[in-house]
Amino acid sequence: MSYKRLVETVSAYEPDEDLQWIIGRITNSKRVIVFGTGRSGDVADAFAKFLRNIGVDQTFGPNDVPYIFGPCDLLVAISGSGSTQYTVEVAKVAKEGGSFIISLTSDQASPLAAISDKIILIPGARKWKESDYFVDNLLGTSKTPLTPLGTLFELRSLLFLLSVISYIRGQELIESYRKLVSLIKEFEPPSDYYELLYEILPKASEYAKQKTTVLGEGLSGIVGKFFSTRLRHLSKGNAERLVYFWLDKGSIAVRRDDLVFIISGSASEFFANLAEKAKNKGAKVAVVTSFQDSRLSKVSDLTLTIPGRQIVKLKGLRSSYFPQDPTYSVFELRTLFFLESFIHYVAEKENISETDMKMMHSDFT
Structure with missing residues (x-):
C-alpha cells in the first residue's frame, strides 16, 4: 500500500461527535491517566505528553500509571479490540476506584466499552485469536495480502487525539483533524526510498544474527517504538527479525552489519555522536531527518529526507520537546505514515501476509 493510499484510507474516517464535554472532563479532573498497550500504548503516551505540555500537569501515561485510582480521576483507555487484557484490567481497577472512564475502541460491545462511562468509536480493529490462523488455513485464506487494518x-x-489537543486550545476539532491530514498529504516519499531502506535492512531468518536498533526521542521516539513493533512482526514461519528500540532493551551492543535506524527531525548532535560510534563498530546507519546537510546525515549510510521539522531554540529546551501545536509535529506524522507504508512494501516483497504478522503479536497483552 502506497503512502498516498494509506493516508487516504486513514482519513476516510473523520470524528463527527460533539465533544465539548471532553474538554470539561480533562480540565476538571484531578488527574488524567491515559492508558493502552503496544501501539495503542504509543498513542496513549503521545496524548499524555501533549496534555502535559498544554498545561494539564497531572497527566500520567501508560508507563507511570498511579497505583490507586480515585473518584476525581479520568482514565482514557485505548484499545481497538476493547478486549486487550491489561487495558481492561486497568479500567476495572479505575472503575472500582470511582474514576470516570473514556474508551477509544472499535468495538462498542467489548469488555472495555461495557465498563466505560463514555465510548468514542474509531473504526479499524478487531481482536485476532490464534484459532483464526487455523481457520484461515482450512479455508485457504491464510495468505491474504497485508491490509492497513x-x-x-x-x-x-493518534490523529483524533492530536485534534483534541487543538480543540482544548480553542480550535475546531474537525478543522484541526483535516489540517493534520492535509499536512501529511502534502508530502509523498520518493519511490526509491523504499528500495534503499529495504536494501540496508537486516532480513528475517531462523537464526537471525544482524539486528535493527531504532533510536529516537520525544514524538520521534514514539514513532520509533511504533515502527519497532511493526518491524518485529514482519516475518513468517520460524523466521525472526531482531528489532529493538534503544530505550526498551537495556544494554544493546551494536555489532558489525547491524542497522542503527535513527529518527531525528532536527538531526541532533547527540544522535550524530551515536551514529559515529555505531559506524566505528561496523554497523550501518540510516537516518530520517528534515536536514540532509547535517552532520548526522553526513556520517550515515542512508539519509531519508522528510520535511516538516522546525527548530526551536530556547535555553533549557531539549530537542525532544513536544510542541503545544500538533501541526508542528508534521515531520513525525509524515515519518509515521512513511514507515507504515514501508511495512506494506516489505510484506509484499517477502510475501508476508497479515496472518503471518499476527502470529508474531505479543502473548502477554
Missing part, C-alpha cells in the same frame, strides 16, 4: 485504529486514534 493492523494499524488503522492506532493511526486514526
Whole structure:
C-alpha cells in the first residue's frame, strides 16, 4: 500500500461527535491517566505528553500509571479490540476506584466499552485469536495480502487525539483533524526510498544474527517504538527479525552489519555522536531527518529526507520537546505514515501476509 493510499484510507474516517464535554472532563479532573498497550500504548503516551505540555500537569501515561485510582480521576483507555487484557484490567481497577472512564475502541460491545462511562468509536480493529490462523488455513485464506487494518485504529486514534489537543486550545476539532491530514498529504516519499531502506535492512531468518536498533526521542521516539513493533512482526514461519528500540532493551551492543535506524527531525548532535560510534563498530546507519546537510546525515549510510521539522531554540529546551501545536509535529506524522507504508512494501516483497504478522503479536497483552 502506497503512502498516498494509506493516508487516504486513514482519513476516510473523520470524528463527527460533539465533544465539548471532553474538554470539561480533562480540565476538571484531578488527574488524567491515559492508558493502552503496544501501539495503542504509543498513542496513549503521545496524548499524555501533549496534555502535559498544554498545561494539564497531572497527566500520567501508560508507563507511570498511579497505583490507586480515585473518584476525581479520568482514565482514557485505548484499545481497538476493547478486549486487550491489561487495558481492561486497568479500567476495572479505575472503575472500582470511582474514576470516570473514556474508551477509544472499535468495538462498542467489548469488555472495555461495557465498563466505560463514555465510548468514542474509531473504526479499524478487531481482536485476532490464534484459532483464526487455523481457520484461515482450512479455508485457504491464510495468505491474504497485508491490509492497513493492523494499524488503522492506532493511526486514526493518534490523529483524533492530536485534534483534541487543538480543540482544548480553542480550535475546531474537525478543522484541526483535516489540517493534520492535509499536512501529511502534502508530502509523498520518493519511490526509491523504499528500495534503499529495504536494501540496508537486516532480513528475517531462523537464526537471525544482524539486528535493527531504532533510536529516537520525544514524538520521534514514539514513532520509533511504533515502527519497532511493526518491524518485529514482519516475518513468517520460524523466521525472526531482531528489532529493538534503544530505550526498551537495556544494554544493546551494536555489532558489525547491524542497522542503527535513527529518527531525528532536527538531526541532533547527540544522535550524530551515536551514529559515529555505531559506524566505528561496523554497523550501518540510516537516518530520517528534515536536514540532509547535517552532520548526522553526513556520517550515515542512508539519509531519508522528510520535511516538516522546525527548530526551536530556547535555553533549557531539549530537542525532544513536544510542541503545544500538533501541526508542528508534521515531520513525525509524515515519518509515521512513511514507515507504515514501508511495512506494506516489505510484506509484499517477502510475501508476508497479515496472518503471518499476527502470529508474531505479543502473548502477554
